[in-house]
Amino acid sequence: MFNFRYLITLLLLTIVSPVALADITIEDAWIREAPPVSRVQAAYATFKNSQADDVELIKATSPAFAKIEFHKTISENGLTKMQAQASVTIPAKGNAELKPEGMHMMLFNPVNPVRAGNKIEFHFTFSNGNTTSSSFIVKKATGINHHQHMHH
Amino acid sequence: MSKSLFTSLILGLIIVVSVVGVMLYQGGRVDRSDLEKLSATVFRMPRAINPFELTDHRGKIFNQNTLKGNWSFIFFGYTNCPDVCPNTLAVMNVMANNLEKNQPDKIIPHFIMVSVDHERDTVEVLNKYIPYFNNSFIGLTGSSTEQVDAITKQFGIPYFISKKSPADTSYEVQHSGAILLVNPEGNLHALFSAPHDPARLINEFTLIRYIHEQE
Numbered sequence A: 001m002f003n004f005r006y007l008i009t010l011l012l013l014t015i016v017s018p019v020a021l022a023d024i025t026i027e028d029a030w031i032r033e034a035p036p037v038s039r040v041q042a043a044y045a046t047f048k049n050s051q052a053d054d055v056e057l058i059k060a061t062s063p064a065f066a067k068i069e070f071h072k073t074i075s076e077n078g079l080t081k082m083q084a085q086a087s088v089t090i091p092a093k094g095n096a097e098l099k100p101e102g103m104h105m106m107l108f109n110p111v112n113p114v115r116a117g118n119k120i121e122f123h124f125t126f127s128n129g130n131t132t133s134s135s136f137i138v139k140k141a142t143g144i145n146h147h148q149h150m151h152h
Numbered sequence B: 001m002s003k004s005l006f007t008s009l010i011l012g013l014i015i016v017v018s019v020v021g022v023m024l025y026q027g028g029r030v031d032r033s034d035l036e037k038l039s040a041t042v043f044r045m046p047r048a049i050n051p052f053e054l055t056d057h058r059g060k061i062f063n064q065n066t067l068k069g070n071w072s073f074i075f076f077g078y079t080n081c082p083d084v085c086p087n088t089l090a091v092m093n094v095m096a097n098n099l100e101k102n103q104p105d106k107i108i109p110h111f112i113m114v115s116v117d118h119e120r121d122t123v124e125v126l127n128k129y130i131p132y133f134n135n136s137f138i139g140l141t142g143s144s145t146e147q148v149d150a151i152t153k154q155f156g157i158p159y160f161i162s163k164k165s166p167a168d169t170s171y172e173v174q175h176s177g178a179i180l181l182v183n184p185e186g187n188l189h190a191l192f193s194a195p196h197d198p199a200r201l202i203n204e205f206t207l208i209r210y211i212h213e214q215e
Helices: A002-016 A145-149 B003-024 B032-037 B084-102 B123-133 B145-155 B198-214
Strands: A024-032 A040-049 A055-061 A065-076 A079-085 A088-090 A095-098 A103-110 A119-126 A131-139 B041-048 B053-056 B061-063 B072-077 B110-115 B138-141 B159-162 B172-175 B179-182 B187-192
Touching (some): A040 A131, A055 A065, B053 B123, B053 B145, B072 B145, B084 B198, B110 B145, B123 B138, B179 B198, B187 B198
Parallel strands (some): A024 A131, B072 B110, B110 B138
Antiparallel strands (some): A024 A040, A040 A095, A040 A103, A065 A079, A065 A103, A079 B172, B053 B138, B072 B179, B159 B172, B179 B187
16 A cells, blocks of 8 residues: 555656746747738747746747848837847746737748748747747738637 | 638628617717717818829829729838738728628729839839739839829828948838828828728728718
């Protein structure tokens, strides 16, 4: 009997002990399909931070694009413009939402044209040294922002 | 249920509710004071549009007279714009589809993008770009900065081309994100500031048009 209780305790300990949880998770990851003739396009996603500290997203790469930058669409004096950002802050226990007409990833020079339905691999580097990868789906945008968050 | 069908149904419902709302107010109880509650800026006196001449994405001349006879939504942008322009054109596409489905008795307004980057956005480029969003949309470009400015200045649309050098071809164009509404008499009628929500735009347009038709 002792052995049995010992085994249960061990099992319980295994379940509740801290395991290496991913501190950043990525949701609603998508790329706006570029219209013909447009040489630039944008990618959007929600980065969720489960840690108690802010994390900076400092780098994004993809084998499908020559260069990726973080840009913020801002309106100033009646002009809408894009401002390059060195990094994106993912607040502690919070989200960084990259969405149309806000923060986005600007994708330059696709190696091959990406079409709606394609899945594109992205690699991310964070300020704490962690890295992660995520698959982004290419979509022809609908024009309704909440649409992207609707569940099927 | 497909997502687009769901979206259409929701937008359809919103339009029906708004039209019913307008009907309930009938008997002179809807008036210009209702326009002040809208997020759109409706001009007290629609403004006459001075002569301008641009070319559409099919190569035809488009001027102030071409605007007469129908409502027009006009947006200013450029094709090498990754975020705001394709998003606004997608918003316009939702509007066009819903107006078509829910108000078959009405003539669908024109949806127009005027390029503020005439150097890169030639007729040929617009000819490939515009139909991607909607076959009935109209793209306009000029052959000179003066031609473009003849419309942007009187519409109060600022833009700024941030070229790093004369040879720079990957420059950004800063521009107003506003959508302007021209009435069937060809006068500037209202202004919608960004960000744009298709349901709200349709709702407000329905009321603006109704009040204009009563006057």
